[in-house]
Structure formats: structure tokens, C-alpha cells
Amino acid sequence: MGEFEVTIERLAAMITLHAAGPVDGRTAAALHEPLLAAAAVPNAAVCLDLARVSYISNAGLRVLLLAAQALRARDERLHLAHVPPHIANVLTSAGFTSFVDVA
Amino acid sequence: MSLAPNTWQTVPGSRSLEIFPILAKPSIVSSNCFIVSAPNAILVVDPGASHDQTRRISDVVTAAFAASQRPVLVILTHCHQDHSQEADSLTLPAGTELRRLAHDAAARVLERSDRALSCAYLYPWNPPVCNAPIHCRLFAPDDACEAGGLTLGRGDRVEITRRATSLADDVALAERSVALGDGERLDIYHTPGHTSCSVSLRLGALLIIGDLPFAANPGLCGLDGWNHEELVRTLQGLDRMLDKPDLAICCPGHGYELSTAAMRYKLRLMREEARDLTAVEGMNANRIAGLKRYTDEFLEETSALFTILSGRLYAASYYLFDEGMERLTVPIDLDGIDGTLTEFRRFADAFNQCTTPELSVVLKGVQAARSLQEALAGDDVQRFLDPSLVGRAQRRLTDFLSIVRGLQFLSAESPSRVNSVLAQLVARAAPQADTDASELLAVADDRRSFLDLLTRRLAVRSPFNQVTVDLVEACERSEAGIAAERLDDIVTSLIEAMAAGGARHIRLGTETATDQLLVRLTADTTIGAEAIGQRRLALYGRTLGWLGGSIEREQDAPTTFLLRLPELHGAVG
Numbered sequence: 073m074g075e076f077e078v079t080i081e082r083l084a085a086m087i088t089l090h091a092a093g094p095v096d097g098r099t100a101a102a103l104h105e106p107l108l109a110a111a112a113v114p115n116a117a118v119c120l121d122l123a124r125v126s127y128i129s130n131a132g133l134r135v136l137l138l139a140a141q142a143l144r145a146r147d148e149r150l151h152l153a154h155v156p157p158h159i160a161n162v163l164t165s166a167g168f169t170s171f172v173d174v175a
Numbered sequence: 176m177s178l179a180p181n182t183w184q185t186v187p188g189s190r191s192l193e194i195f196p197i198l199a200k201p202s203i204v205s206s207n208c209f210i211v212s213a214p215n216a217i218l219v220v221d222p223g224a225s226h227d228q229t230r231r232i233s234d235v236v237t238a239a240f241a242a243s244q245r246p247v248l249v250i251l252t253h254c255h256q257d258h259s260q261e262a263d264s265l266t267l268p269a270g271t272e273l274r275r276l277a278h279d280a281a282a283r284v285l286e287r288s289d290r291a292l293s294c295a296y297l298y299p300w301n302p303p304v305c306n307a308p309i310h311c312r313l314f315a316p317d318d319a320c321e322a323g324g325l326t327l328g329r330g331d332r333v334e335i336t337r338r339a340t341s342l343a344d345d346v347a348l349a350e351r352s353v354a355l356g357d358g359e360r361l362d363i364y365h366t367p368g369h370t371s372c373s374v375s376l377r378l379g380a381l382l383i384i385g386d387l388p389f390a391a392n393p394g395l396c397g398l399d400g401w402n403h404e405e406l407v408r409t410l411q412g413l414d415r416m417l418d419k420p421d422l423a424i425c426c427p428g429h430g431y432e433l434s435t436a437a438m439r440y441k442l443r444l445m446r447e448e449a450r451d452l453t454a455v456e457g458m459n460a461n462r463i464a465g466l467k468r469y470t471d472e473f474l475e476e477t478s479a480l481f482t483i484l485s486g487r488l489y490a491a492s493y494y495l496f497d498e499g500m501e502r503l504t505v506p507i508d509l510d511g512i513d514g515t516l517t518e519f520r521r522f523a524d525a526f527n528q529c530t531t532p533e534l535s536v537v538l539k540g541v542q543a544a545r546s547l548q549e550a551l552a553g554d555d556v557q558r559f560l561d562p563s564l565v566g567r568a569q570r571r572l573t574d575f576l577s578i579v580r581g582l583q584f585l586s587a588e589s590p591s592r593v594n595s596v597l598a599q600l601v602a603r604a605a606p607q608a609d610t611d612a613s614e615l616l617a618v619a620d621d622r623r624s625f626l627d628l629l630t631r632r633l634a635v636r637s638p639f640n641q642v643t644v645d646l647v648e649a650c651e652r653s654e655a656g657i658a659a660e661r662l663d664d665i666v667t668s669l670i671e672a673m674a675a676g677g678a679r680h681i682r683l684g685t686e687t688a689t690d691q692l693l694v695r696l697t698a699d700t701t702i703g704a705e706a707i708g709q710r711r712l713a714l715y716g717r718t719l720g721w722l723g724g725s726i727e728r729e730q731d732a733p734t735t736f737l738l739r740l741p742e743l744h745g746a747v748g
Contacts, residue, residue, distance in 0.1 A: 097510070097517040127520065129478065130485030131513045137489040144493075157676060157706035162479055164675035166486025171493050 075099065078106050086117045088153075092124035095132030104135045111142035111150070118143060123154035133166060140171050149173050176423050178381075178432050186211065187423045188380025191357045195235050197228060201429040203297065203535055206258040208232055209383055209426060212239050214356030216333065219249045220376060220383055221428060224260035224302065233266040246272040246327050248353075250363075252385030252428060253373040254281035254400075256295045256302060263307035272327050274310040276353075278365065281372035282309035284400075291399045292370070296460050297532045311335065313351055313374065314365050321351060338362065348375075348412040366413065368406025369395075375413070380423040387413070388427045388441060391449040393580035394466070394538045397458040403449065410446040414439060456581035466579055467526070467533040470540040472714035473575045474523055476668075477547065478516050479711065480568045484560050485509045491630045507559060512550050519543040541579055544572045559630065563603070567664045574718070590743055591659035593692060594649045597683050600663055604644040604670065642674040648684035648695075655692045655740035657722055662740070665715045665726075666694065669707070669736055673698045676706030678734070691724075694738040702734040 076093030087110040095103055110118045118139065122128075140150045151173045155163065163169055176187055178196050186192035195210040205225035210232060211218040217239050222232055236247060247267060251259050254277065262275055262285075277285070284292040288304040295304050311320040318337070325333040334354040349365040362377040369390035376383040389395050390406050416422065417439040425438035433441065456462065488509070522539045525531045550556070551569055655662070666683070673681055678698035686693045716726045722741035729735040 094520070096520065097513040098521075127478070128482070129513050129516060130482050130489070130509055131517075133482065133486045133489050134509075137493055140493060157703055158479070158708045161672050161675035161706060161708070162482050162486065165479075165483040165671050167490035168486060170490065 076102050078103055080106055080110070082116075085115060086119060087113060088119045088121055090121040090124070094127040094129075095125055095135070096127065096129040097131045100129075100131035100135050103132065104138070107135060107139045108142060111139045111148075114146070117148060117151065119151040119153050121153045122156065122159060125156065125159065128159050128162065133163075133168065136168065136172060140168075144171070151175065176434065178424060178426070183212070186379040186381050188421065189359055189378060192355070192359050192378055194378070194381070195239075196426070196432075197223075197231055197235075198431065199223060199225065199228060199429070203257055203532060203538065205260075206255075206386075206428045207426070207430075210235050210239070211361075211378060212243075213245075213359055213361075216245050216355055217247045218355075218361065219247060219265070221252050221258040221385070222249060222261040222265065224257045226261075226264075229261040229264050230266075232261075236265065237268055240268055240271060244270075246274060246331075246333070248325075248333070249273065249275045250361075250376065251275070251277040251281055251374075252376065252383065253278070253370045254284040254293050255370065255386070256293050256298065256304065258385070258428060259285060259293065259305050260295075260302055262305045264305075274325055274327070274333075275307065276311040276313060276325070277309045278372035278374050279312040279315035281370075282312045284372065285309065291459070294398060297463065297534045299532060313363060314349055325353075346408065346411040346415055348409070348416070364412075364416075366409045368402060368409040370398075370400035371402060371405065372400070373409075377422070380421055381426065382416070382422055382424070382435070383426045384413070384428075384438075386428045388438070388445065389429070391445045391452060392538075393541045393576050394458075394534060396449075396452055397455040397581040399458070401455075401458075403452055403455065406449055406452075407446065410442055410449065413442055414446070417442070452580070458581065462581075463533050463537065466537045469575075469578060469714075469717065470537050471523060472710045472717065473540060473544075473571065474516075474519060475708055475710040476714050477544075477568065477571055477575075478520065479708070480564060480571065481512055481516060481547065484564050484568065485512065487561060487564075488559065488630065495630060507553065507555055508550055512547065515543050515546045515550070537579055541576065544575050548572050548576075559627075563667070566660065567667070570660060570664060589658055590654050590656050591662055592653050593655050593662065593685055593694065593740065594646075594653040596659045596662050597646050597649075597666065597685070597694070600666060600670075601644050601646045601683065604642070642670075642679055642681065644670060644681045644683065646683045648686065650685045650687055650692075652687055652692060653685065654743055655724075656743045657719070657724065657741050661718065662694075665718070665738065666696065668711065668715065669696055672707040672711075673702055673734065676700075676702030676734075678702060688739075691742060692740045694740060696736045696738075698734040700734070701732040704728070 076099035079090045081088045089106055089110060091103060093099060143150050153175050155174050160174055163174060180196050180198040183193045183195050186194045191214055193212040197208040199205045199207055205223040205228055206221045208223050208228060209220040217236055219232060219236060222229060249262050285304060285306050288306045290296045290304060293304050295302055311325045313320060321335050321337055324335050336352045338350040338352045351363045353361040355361055364375045366373050366375045366387055369386045373385055417435045422435045424432050425435055426432045519539055523536050526536045551565060556565055670681055677700055680699040682697045684695045719726055724741040725739045727737050729737060
């Protein structure tokens with residue numbers, strides 16, 4: 073396994089991306105493409121599972137922002153699942169929880 | 176004028192000296208090496224501590240030897256492991272006469288395999304100290320080496336002489352000279368400070384100065400053998416020397432060469448820094464291990480703060496721009512900040528796989544802290560980012576650099592009125608009414624200015640509008656031995672973590688217990704310990720501990736933190 077991996081699961085109208093590893097300046101691109109591709113699928117809800125994400129830097133936040141903006145175009149919100157507490161802390165403090173759903 | 180690495184070239188200012196610089200990737204693991212071809216000798220300055228580099232040196236010297244058979248002189252700028260380890264490891268043709276030269280103090284350190292003064296203890300793989308004989312002990316009290324010269328196998332001698340220095344007495348550097356043939360010579364100056372055995376080497380218009388340019392760096396000052404007085408005096412002497420027009424290039428022990436003008440400027444800045452380093456705490460294995468833990472905590476806290484700072488700008492842009500349309504264009508290098516932190520984090524991870532010395536991680540932290548300080552220095556940072564968050568980040572960076580350097584920032588801690596600090600914090604956390612729109616209206620005709628202003632306003636809005644923070648139970652006594660900003664930083668971080676962990680109401684209060692002032696933070700729910708992060712909590716505890724206070728999480732639900740504040744005038748170092 074590489075330092076960062078994304079696996080994609082599609083169930084009915086929900087696309088779930090399971091990320092594993094740190095999301096930082098070196099790996100954010102590996103999340104960018106599949107997440108934005110999922111956000112572009114019409115009528116599909118998008119959930120990013122962060123259970124196995126150890127760390128997220130501002131490069132990672134930028135990818136989340138772009139996905140959230142793409143989903144907003146069709147009145148959807150990005151869902152984040154299994155967010156580790158220290159990442160939830162950063163997302164809340166940065167103000168992301170006002171436009172991204174965190175569970 | 177510059178030196179090209181890994182190739183032979185004429186030494187500037189000489190007729191018949193050639194130099195082959197091998198520049199190692201800057202680290203404390205191995206130093207640069209300079210191979211010099213002279214008419215009657217081949218010099219190897221600082222073989223370093225990398226087996227790969229040793230093979231390279233052996234190949235280059237062997238080829239030079241094949242071209243003209245001469246004795247090989249291995250010269251050490253000082254005794255540290257990263258410069259000296261391979262002094263006995265070169266593979267040279269049979270019959271090569273090899274002689275080692277070093278300052279007398281370096282010879283004594285290496286002979287007794289002193290792991291402290293050679294800094295061999297820094298490396299987790301426990302490398303051996305090179306204790307091969309030093310044939311010429313420069314600057315020894317009896318001047319034996321200088322009197323007899325360096326004797327070679329067939330009775331030949333390399334002449335070594337004392338030279339009268341031309342510098343004013345107050346900054347004179349002791350000097351020796353080695354005859355290299357054809358009128359060429361190697362001048363050796365005793366330049367203590369980084370270590371007592373440090374020497375600088377002059378060949379033509381080129382000066383090799385070992386690790387002097389790093390002697391005031393956080394994490395390096397205070398190492399065994401470091402001496403403030405000697406360092407200041409050496410820097411004065413070098414300043415005079417570098418002022419001479421007949422010197423052109425300066426080569427440090429790590430990294431690229433500089434022009435003498437640039438090196439003189441660098442050393443002058445360093446002299447300013449060094450002036451205040453009179454009470455530096457000594458560096459040893461225990462302190463380095465402690466600094467490594469502090470560096471881990473610093474990385475966690477700093478990463479979080481900078482990610483939040485950038486994240487607030489991104490969050491603002493969510494409301495301002497659509498995907499594919501206008502992008503955030505604040506003149507702040509967010510990618511650069513991310514790159515610095517990513518590199519630092521990866522480096523720290525490498526330590527956990529036992530491939531990096533603890534001190535390397537600390538020094539990487541210093542490098543990252545300085546880059547981040549620069550990133551926060553621009554005017555636009557204060558314009559676009561939340562000033563309270565920027566202030567917190569700046570204070571963490573300053574603390575880190577001071578602590579690593581061994582300075583007691585705590586002695587400068589001025590007492591705060593705790594109730595007043597908490598009252599201001601509560602006022603800041605209160606939901607903000609929409610502010611005056613006149614500023615926005617004034618720039619409404621200019622789309623760029625309007626978006627900039629709106630971005631700024633959104634970026635500094637507290638995301639904790641859904642949380643109420645109340646100050647209850649304020650006791651009469653209110654002064655404690657902790658600076659207002661430091662107390663504010665710790666309490667704010669805890670409130671943010673509690674809010675992110677699900678608290679909607681947080682109560683603050685002050686009380687006293689056994690003459691100590693306490694601050695109590697109580698959430699309206701129980702919050703997982705991991706919401707705050709153990710390392711960040713450890714950092715707050717460590718900082719309070721340095722001052723004579725502490726932080727604890729009470730076991731009872733709901734979640735409560737108790738800060739025991741340092742007593743007035745009770746600060747400890």
C-alpha cells in the first residue's frame with residue numbers, strides 16, 4: 073500500500089470514498105481527482121470516509137472546499153464520515169462545518 | 176566567483192592548488208569534504224561520516240595520487256562526529272603516506288573516544304568515534320608539532336610554522352602555516368566557539384570555516400565544547416579577516432560556499448544573535464530527548480494553527496466564489512506554508528523509524544519555524560488572517576526557537592490579571608453583531624477591493640457562534656505569574672477543542688487553592704480526550720510546567736480542565 077490511497081464504493085445514489093493516509097501537500101492530488109469526479113456525478117450524494125486519515129493539512133482542506141463548491145452547484149453538501157477528533161477540531165475551527173457535514 | 180561541486184578546479188587566488196569539493200546534503204549526519212591537490216601533498220579536509228562519501232573521496236584521492244604520488248594529509252576543522260568519523264576509513268593505494276592533522280584538543284577528544292565532545296551520542300545507530308592517531312596536534316601547548324614539522328616515511332618533512340598574525344591584538348587569531356610546495360601554503364587559524372578545537376583553513380583566496388556559521392543556531396549553541404566568549408572573539412577576528420580584499424570565497428562545513436562579503440554579513444548577523452547567548456543551557460542527551468518531545472508537540476500545535484488559518488480563508492472563499500470562477504487571490508503563500516509543514520512532518524516521521532538523529536528533528540523544527548515566521552511577517556498576513564490566530568502562531572514559533580536555543584523565555588514573563596484576560600476572551604467569543612457596512616460600501620465599485628475586504632471579514636469571524644462562553648465564579652485575587660497572551664492562548668485552544676468536541680456551553684471560573692490561582696473550564700458535555708490531542712495538551716502542560724503551573728483534566732463528567740497558574744514571582748527556569 074502507498075502512503076495514501078482512496079477506494080471508491082458506490083451504493084445506489086451514494087458514492088463513498090474511503091481515504092487512508094495523510095492528506096497533505098504531497099498526497100492531496102490523489103484525493104482531488106476521485107473526489108471531484110464523484111462530486112460531478114449527477115444526483116449522487118458524496119461521502120468521504122476519513123476514519124483512516126491520520127492528518128489533514130491546508131492542501132487537504134482546499135480539496136474539500138473544491139468538492140463542496142462543486143456539490144453546492146446542485147444543492148448538495150459534502151458529507152464527511154468517521155472524522156477523527158483532532159481533524160474535526162481543525163475543520164470546526166477553520167469554519168468548514170458551516171458548509172460541510174461532519175459525522 | 177563560485178565553486179562547482181564534484182569536479183577539480185583551481186583554488187581562487189592560487190597558482191598551483193586545485194580543489195575538488197564534495198558537498199553533502201546539509202544535515203548533521205555528514206559534513207562537506209574538500210579535497211585539495213597541492214604540489215607536495217593531497218589534502219582531505221573533513222572526510223565526514225558517510226560511507227558513500229568515503230568511497231567517493233577514496234576514488235578521487237586515488238586518481239590524484241596516480242597522477243602524482245604525494246602524501247595525503249587528512250585535516251579536521253573540528254572533532255565532531257559528522258566531520259571526523261571517516262578520518263581512518265579512506266581506501267588508498269598501497270604505500271600512500273597518510274597523516275592526520277587536527278587541533279590538539281580535537282586529538283585528545285578522539286583519542287579517548289569522547290562521545291560527548293565528539294557529539295557521537297547524537298546518533299541513534301551508535302557510531303564508533305574515530306580514534307586513529309592524530310600525527311600533528313596543532314596549537315598544542317608545547318608546539319611540538321610546529322617545532323618538528325610533520326615527518327614522513329622517507330625522512331621527508333612537511334614544514335609547519337607559527338605565523339605572526341597581522342590582525343590587531345584584541346581580535347588576533349592564533350595561526351599556523353603548512354608549506355605545500357611551489358610557494359603555496361595552507362594557513363590554519365584557531366577559531367574556537369562552536370568547539371574549542373575548531374580551526375579555519377585558508378588556501379589562496381579561499382577560506383574553509385567548518386561549522387562556525389551555525390554556532391549560534393538554536394539546537395547547536397550549547398553543545399558540549401561550545402563557548403560563548405570564544406565564539407564572540409572568533410567572530411570579531413573573522414570579521415577583520417573577511418574584510419581583506421585578498422579573500423574571495425568562504426566554504427562552510429555544510430551547504431554551499433558564499434562570497435566573503437556574504438559570509439561577513441552572515442557572521443555579523445550571527446554576532447548580534449550570539450551577543451545575547453550568555454546564559455544558554457548546555458545541550459546533552461537528556462535535553463535533546465526533551466527537545467525532541469517538545470518538537471513533536473510543537474509540530475502538532477503549529478500544524479493545527481496554520482491549517483486553521485488557511486482553512487478560514489478557504490471557508491471564506493466558499494461563500495464568495497463558485498467552483499471554476501474566481502479564485503482566492505490573497506497574497507499569502509499558503510502552498511509554501513503547507514510545503515514547509517509537510518516536509519517537517521515527514522522528517523519527524525522518519526525519526527520514528529529510527530533513521531534520523533533526535534537532534535536532526537529538532538533542527539528541522541528550527542528550519543520550519545524560521546520559514547513559518549517569514550511567512551507570517553508580511554503585511555498582508557495581518558490584513559487577511561485572524562490576528563488572534565496569527566498572534567498565537569507567532570508566539571508558538573518564538574517560544575520554540577527560544578527554548579531550543581536554551582534561553583529562558585520564562586524569566587521575561589510579566590504577570591497578568593487573570594480575570595481581565597478571561598473577560599476579554601469571553602467578549603471575543605461572543606457572537607459578533609454584523610459590523611459597520613460603510614467600509615464595504617466604500618469599495619463596492621471596485622470588485623477586487625470588495626472581495627478582498629469581504630474575504631478578510633469572513634476569515635476573521637469566529638466559527639464558534641453556536642457556543643456560549645460565560646465567566647462565572649471569579650475570585651477576588653486575580654494576578655498570576657503568566658503572561659496575558661500565553662494564558663489567553665491556552666484557554667482559547669481548550670475552548671476551541673471543547674467546542675469542536677461537541678460542547679455548546681462552556682463555563683470559565685477562577686478560584687484559589689493553597690495560595691495558587693486556578694482557572695476552571697467546564698463543558699456542558701463529556702468530550703473525548705482525543706478531541707484535544709494528547710500532544711497539544713502536553714504542550715500546554717509543559718509550558719505551564721516551565722512557569723511553575725500545571726494543567727489537569729478532571730475525571731468526573733462533564734469534561735473539566737483545571738489550570739493551576741504559576742504564582743507571582745514564582746517562575747522557574
